[in-house]
Amino acid sequence: MPDNNFTGPKKAQYVEEMFDRISQRYDLLNTIMSGGRHKRWKEIAAQAVAKDLKGIALDVATGTGDIAFSLAKQPNITKVTGIDFSNSMLIIATQKASEYPKNDIEFTRADALSLPFPDNSFICATTGFSLRNVTDIPTCLSEMARVVKPGGRIAILEFTPLLGTGFFPKLFNIYFHQLVPMIGQLVARDKAAYTYLPDSVERFVTAPELKTLMVDCGLVNVNFRHFGLKTVALHTGEIPTT
Numbered sequence: 402m403p404d405n406n407f408t409g410p411k412k413a414q415y416v417e418e419m420f421d422r423i424s425q426r427y428d429l430l431n432t433i434m435s436g437g438r439h440k441r442w443k444e445i446a447a448q449a450v451a452k453d454l455k456g457i458a459l460d461v462a463t464g465t466g467d468i469a470f471s472l473a474k475q476p477n478i479t480k481v482t483g484i485d486f487s488n489s490m491l492i493i494a495t496q497k498a499s500e501y502p503k504n505d506i507e508f509t510r511a512d513a514l515s516l517p518f519p520d521n522s523f524i525c526a527t528t529g530f531s532l533r534n535v536t537d538i539p540t541c542l543s544e545m546a547r548v549v550k551p552g553g554r555i556a557i558l559e560f561t562p563l564l565g566t567g568f569f570p571k572l573f574n575i576y577f578h579q580l581v582p583m584i585g586q587l588v589a590r591d592k593a594a595y596t597y598l599p600d601s602v603e604r605f606v607t608a609p610e611l612k613t614l615m616v617d618c619g620l621v622n623v624n625f626r627h628f629g630l631k632t633v634a635l636h637t638g639e640i641p642t643t
């Protein structure tokens with residue numbers, strides 16, 4: 402197994418440099434790897450987090466901004482802020498924003514573990530395919546919870562380790578651990594990044610464990626659902642009003 406199992410600042414630097422390298426091919430690879438489904442999952446996440454809420458939304462570790470754009474489409478979302486620490490990903494997000502009909506989306510460079518916003522700044526916050534990349538999951542969740550108002554919502558969209566020894570987990574593991582790095586090499590010329598992807602999912606918490614972490618950081622009504630034959634999970638939770 403390649404040496405991509407870092408922790409702390411070394412992991413943060415590895416992740417930032419990796420996304421800086423692959424930014425140009427990131428969207429295309431997502432579409433190839435998910436058979437085009439990732440956009441739909443992101444739309445469902447935006448709908449779920451913003452349902453019946455009115456105000457400003459935050460997308461943490463926004464990358465090239467897909468979830469931020471989905472949030473901006475929600476009827477009562479008045480403005481969207483997307484943050485990420487990869488400059489190259491933010492450049493693509495900003496380019497996409499210039500072609501977007503609404504001008505109420507802004508992208509800023511920031512660390513998900515130390516959000517540069519006062520408490521209670523947003524009505525909802527999302528993060529997609531990012532939580533397994535941060536060096537401290539509870540801190541990231543607490544930061545998201547801190548900046549969302551009481552009664553607001555948080556959504557986490559992320560791959561989830563596929564457990565079990567049946568036919569599908571075996572087949573998916575071959576796809577994820579053998580085919581995906583080859584596709585990454587062919588399309589993005591970066592086998593290491595697309596080897597890190599399945600390895601980081603394997604090391605990530607299960608969906609019930611993530612639910613517990615969300616409850617531990619004070620969120621209520623925490624639930625999750627699966628997509629993509631249980632390879633992806635969408636968790637939602639609310640900030641208590643009292």
Ligand SMILES: C[S@@+](CC[C@H](N)C(=O)[O-])C[C@H]1O[C@@H](n2cnc3c(N)ncnc32)[C@H](O)[C@@H]1O
Pocket residue numbers: 413416417420461462463464465466467468484485486487490511512513514528529530531534535536
């Ligand atoms: C797999 S991409 C996901 C991008 C986007 N959310 C999506 O769903 O397509 C992970 C993103 O997380 C960002 N990231 C990871 N750790 C971060 C941190 N501590 N602070 C800010 N961004 C971070 C990376 O730069 C990268 O853009």
